Amino acid sequence: xxxxELCFEWDATKNETNIAKHRISFPTVARAMVEKxxxxxxxxxxxxxxxxxxxxxxxxxxAVIHVQRGEAIRIISARRxxxxxxxxxxxxxxx
Numbered sequence: 704x705x706x707x708e709l710c711f712e713w714d715a716t717k718n719e720t721n722i723a724k725h726r727i728s729f730p731t732v733a734r735a736m737v738e739k740x741x742x743x744x745x746x747x748x749x750x751x752x753x754x755x756x757x758x759x760x761x762x763x764x765x766a767v768i769h770v771q772r773g774e775a776i777r778i779i780s781a782r783r784x785x786x787x788x789x790x791x792x793x794x795x796x797x798x
Contacts, residue, residue, distance in 0.1 A: 713777060
């Protein structure tokens, strides 16, 4: 049975802000989420079910905050992973 294709969306202005602040674009994050394994943790905020996914991109670990909106994964932000997030990722993927 074929795997369903992942669909991503984001706010274009927020993407530009994220690039300026954290030096990572949402298209780069989306591509990595399709191609690489990642650790996803639930992180509810403001009554909305959010997820923080820790993923390796360009040799560095990033925390990607996203929500599920219908069939799409909406990326809210991406930043370098904190030390505790890195430890959880490395414990799972033994690196």
